[in-house]
Amino acid sequence: MPTESGSCSTARQAKQKRKSHSLSIRRTNSSEQDRTGLPRDMLEGQDSKLPSSVRSTLLELFGQIEREFENLYIENLELRREIETLNERLAVEGQAVDGAELSKGQLKTKASHSTSQLSQKLKTTYKASTSKIVSSFKTTTSRAVCQLVKEYIGHRDGIWDVSVARTQPVVLGTASADHTALLWSIETGRCLVKYSGHVGSVNSIKFHPSEQLALTASGDQTAHIWSYAVQLPTPQPVADTTQVCGEDEVECSDKDEPDVDADVSSDCPTIRVPLTSLKSHQGVVIAADWLVGGKQAVTASWDRTANLFDVETAELVHALTGHDQELTHCCTHPTQRLVVTSSRDTTFRLWDFRDPSIHSVNVFQGHTDTVTSAVFTVGDNVVSGSDDRTVKVWDLRNMRSPIATIRTDSAINRINVCVGQKIIALPHDNRQVRLFDLSGVRLARLPRSSRQGHRRMVCCSAWSEDHPTCNLFTCGFDRQAIGWNINIPALLQEK
Secondary structure (H helix, E strand, O other): HHHHHHHHHHHHHHHHHHHHHHHHHHHHHEEEEHHHHHHHHHHHHOOOOOOHHHHHHHHHHHHHHHHHHHHHHHHHHHHHHHHHHHHHHHHHOOOOOOOOOOOHHHHHHHHHHHHHHHHHHHHHHHHHHHHHHHHHHHHHHHHHHOOOOOOOOOOOOEEEEEEEOOOOOEEEEEEEEOOOOOEEEOOOOOOEEEEEEOOOOEEEEEOOOOOOOOEEEOOOOOOEEEEOOOOOOOOOOOOOOOHOOOEEOOOOOOOOOOOOOOOOOOOOEEOOOEEEEEEEEOOEEEEEEOOOOOOOOEEOOOOOOOOEEEEEOOOOOEOOOOOOEEEEEEEOOOOOOEEEEEEOOOOOEEEOOOOOOOOOOEEEEOOOOEEEEEEEEEOOOOEEEOOOOEEEEEEEEEOOOOOOEEEOOOEEOOOOOOOOOEEEEEEOOOOOOEEOOOOOOOEEEEEEEOOOOOOEEEEEEEEEEOOOOOOEEEOOOEEEEEEEOOOOHHHHHHH
């Protein structure tokens, strides 16, 4: 009788196993709906406090997880069968490999190599699958909490600072390297006023606490106080932009920057002469702010000093010296006569003017690189951000060490704190904006996609807690400012 060779027998066994496996897969696919349908019906029948849309999303995600693990299980079985087939071939045809009998050690080495490949493939597949599922869940959450509402486009160079007026009518102000400051209607995105009194980059803008006055700092070594009068246009319906919000990282070139209409700022009234010019610095004035009450203003400069001015007379009241390198920012307390200045010397200083006869200073050391900004919060806290990629929360009553530290993956620019809700907005060099609470817990990241979000470095952020549509604004070196709606109750609930 004719006999089958070893190789033919092995081929037939492999063919039968593949056929059996294909039948197994068909049976699995045909019964998948029956198996997953029962838990879904049971879950839908149960009482739940979750909204129907959230439950539907969760059920879909859990279904994806089940399908991914089932595919992994099937692939695992197939790979194990291939390993068994390989071991059988090595056992039967071992002498024909290289003319010598393979030792048990060599067989074990080959089997171990196959097992290692299997393990690596399973790990790679698992990570890819779970990453996709988690990413989709994060994107859904981000869309529900943070939504882009309006873009403010009209500057011809990067925007260094953004601020919101504290009096009616509430307008948005931006300061740009194109030597201008613009005031915007928050609802329509229309430019209302253009200030062109500076001959250098406009590095910051702040609104008077009770009057329609703006304070701008410039690279021309001055700070200007100028008056504005605006009439808000009729609001237009806000476009729905939630369908393209997401957290996808997209590499964008300079060609992707927003197109600037040449008539955006030329059609609005232009102010060319300030009411008051504050002069005394010997270098770039990088920031300026109003003291509580609005009768005095403080400026910070690259000449390593900060100056306190009388607004009515423009006279220098105090020269604040002590920093070893250029200043980067200054900020005033909303209710007390306190000033905080930050510097490239890795420190920030607290200046106390509550006693008219004397002012004291405290030095805070804790960063290892430039302190890009330091701002006040409610109570006795200060939050500082640095190029060392950290944000620190300090208690003014104990400045030895921070009470919270936030570590990030990119340098941090001008931060801002939502005083009422105690939420910190962190603009980054890497185009991201992240939200944290004062205890250092990360709450959210503003969505970014190929069509939305900043395309270059984000320079500054500003909260507007009372505005019904936009409550957070950001600006960047992509020449645009963006208004966001942050669902703060939902944000804190997720926390």
